[in-house]
Amino acid sequence: MTASTPLLDELAWRGLLHQQTEGLGAHLAQPRSLYCGFDPTAPSLHIGNLVPVMLMVHLARAGHVCIALVGGGTAMIGDPSGRSAERPLLSANEIDTNAAKIDEQLNRVFKAAGTSGVTGANNATWLREVRMIEFMRDVGKHFSVNYMLAKDSVQSRLEGGISYTEFSYMLLQSYDFLELQKRYGVTVQVGGSDQWGNLTAGVELLRRSAAVEAHALTAPLVTTSSGKKFGKSEGGAVWLDSAMTSPYKFYQFWVNTEDADAGRYLRMFTFHSRAEIEALEAEHATAPHERAAQKALARAMTTMLHGAAATAVVEEASRIVFDKKADPATISDEVFGTLAREIPSVRIAAQGDLPVLDVLEQAFAQSRSAGKNLLQQGSVTVNGVKLGADATSVPASSAVRGRWFLVRKGGRDVAVAELIPPA
Numbered sequence: 001m002t003a004s005t006p007l008l009d010e011l012a013w014r015g016l017l018h019q020q021t022e023g024l025g026a027h028l029a030q031p032r033s034l035y036c037g038f039d040p041t042a043p044s045l046h047i048g049n050l051v052p053v054m055l056m057v058h059l060a061r062a063g064h065v066c067i068a069l070v071g072g073g074t075a076m077i078g079d080p081s082g083r084s085a086e087r088p089l090l091s092a093n094e095i096d097t098n099a100a101k102i103d104e105q106l107n108r109v110f111k112a113a114g115t116s117g118v119t120g121a122n123n124a125t126w127l128r129e130v131r132m133i134e135f136m137r138d139v140g141k142h143f144s145v146n147y148m149l150a151k152d153s154v155q156s157r158l159e160g161g162i163s164y165t166e167f168s169y170m171l172l173q174s175y176d177f178l179e180l181q182k183r184y185g186v187t188v189q190v191g192g193s194d195q196w197g198n199l200t201a202g203v204e205l206l207r208r209s210a211a212v213e214a215h216a217l218t219a220p221l222v223t224t225s226s227g228k229k230f231g232k233s234e235g236g237a238v239w240l241d242s243a244m245t246s247p248y249k250f251y252q253f254w255v256n257t258e259d260a261d262a263g264r265y266l267r268m269f270t271f272h273s274r275a276e277i278e279a280l281e282a283e284h285a286t287a288p289h290e291r292a293a294q295k296a297l298a299r300a301m302t303t304m305l306h307g308a309a310a311t312a313v314v315e316e317a318s319r320i321v322f323d324k325k326a327d328p329a330t331i332s333d334e335v336f337g338t339l340a341r342e343i344p345s346v347r348i349a350a351q352g353d354l355p356v357l358d359v360l361e362q363a364f365a366q367s368r369s370a371g372k373n374l375l376q377q378g379s380v381t382v383n384g385v386k387l388g389a390d391a392t393s394v395p396a397s398s399a400v401r402g403r404w405f406l407v408r409k410g411g412r413d414v415a416v417a418e419l420i421p422p423a
Contacts, residue, residue, distance in 0.1 A: 008025050016058065019216070019217070021203060023213075023215065024217060031063050033065040035186050037074070037176065039075055040071060040075050041075050043098045044244050047253075048230055060115040060118055065118075065184070066119070069176065071123055071176075072124030074127065075095045075098075076128070135171075139174065139178070140171060143170075170197065177214065191216075192218060192221055193220050202216070238250060242305075247310045251318060263280070266281075269300075302314060321414050333403075336400070336404045339406075344363040344413075345416040346363050346416075346418070352396060353395050356393055356394060359417050375388070375389050380409055382398075403418060
């Protein structure tokens with residue numbers, strides 16, 4: 001059994017520790033160089049990728065040198081781990097474009113964490129220049145076919161078939177470990193638990209080829225308390241790129257975290273101290289309806305990825321949606337603009353008063369007769385004013401700054417109407 005250390009204890013408390021090689025704790029008693037690889041087969045990382053990133057952050061804070069390796073070379077092949085079929089191959093230009101975006105995202109997280117000693121690298125630097133005969137002689141000879149067949153990433157694909165291309169992936173990732181050991185003195189590789197087979201293959205290569213003590217450390221693959229795959233919303237994956245998942249939707253994902261997961265995610269994904277997290281958990285236990293833990297989580301995550309200014313805007317936009325007493329006159333143009341992009345919205349040519357029935361029809365898919373019924377029931381408010389049964393229009397002069405209307409239907413449905421200059 002691997003001996004415990006304060007660093008490993010902290011990682012375990014945060015839920016970031018899953019598997020480790022024997023002797024890792026003693027090895028990390030001194031400053032070491034370590035790396036984690038990131039796959040640029042998509043133009044953005046998603047929030048599931050943040051688990052090993054946070055593992056790296058805590059290791060960097062403990063004084064270790066971290067290499068964030070973008071796989072511009074290995075992405076030419078594709079990692080079979082966790083996949084039931086071979087992924088489509090991308091061109092070098094597509095991979096390079098993705099790699100640059102992912103490198104920027106990683107830098108943003110490490111900067112927000114205040115970590116030093118983090119270096120970026122791209123395995124395209126050496127893998128795209130590797131010569132096959134030399135690779136087979138220097139790397140391939142250290143791996144038996146039986147050893148490779150025993151790996152879960154290969155075993156899970158044998159029945160349906162796995163190409164030689166993907167079968168060879170673990171050799172390439174192992175070669176990365178060897179190359180980074182030569183370049184940066186790396187002796188530890190970290191990753192998600194689905195990477196354990198690839199990581200331990202690299203450990204074996206370093207021990208056999210370079211007679212170097214090497215280690216592997218994995219973080220768990222996260223699921224929600226209800227068993228759902230972490231990082232998925234109704235619209236698909238939650239991405240770190242604001243063009244793919246807006247800061248508002250990113251904030252909403254975290255603020256809608258299930259009660260049973262809020263404390264766990266605070267430990268895993270934020271830089272809050274143990275005392276701060278335990279205080280938030282206690283506050284949540286006392287008044288779960290206030291969602292203090294979820295709000296702290298959403299604020300921390302959105303600030304880390306998108307900055308404090310964007311967080312302030314999306315927090316206010318979120319508050320406006322749920323606060324029926326919010327005064328529309330106090331809403332800034334930036335918040336109104338965010339709401340117009342994220343909730344039902346209508347643009348009306350400013351040629352007269354606001355046609356309420358048209359807004360209800362376009363924003364909420366209400367027929368005109370249904371809209372009239374809502375007005376008769378007193379279920380429609382515009383800029384905080386409840387409309388009467390006959391109020392089928394609202395004066396343009398009541399628009400906030402001559403431009404905006406906040407329209408509520410019942411207690412939960414909200415839309416934005418914007419007056420625009422006539423064509």
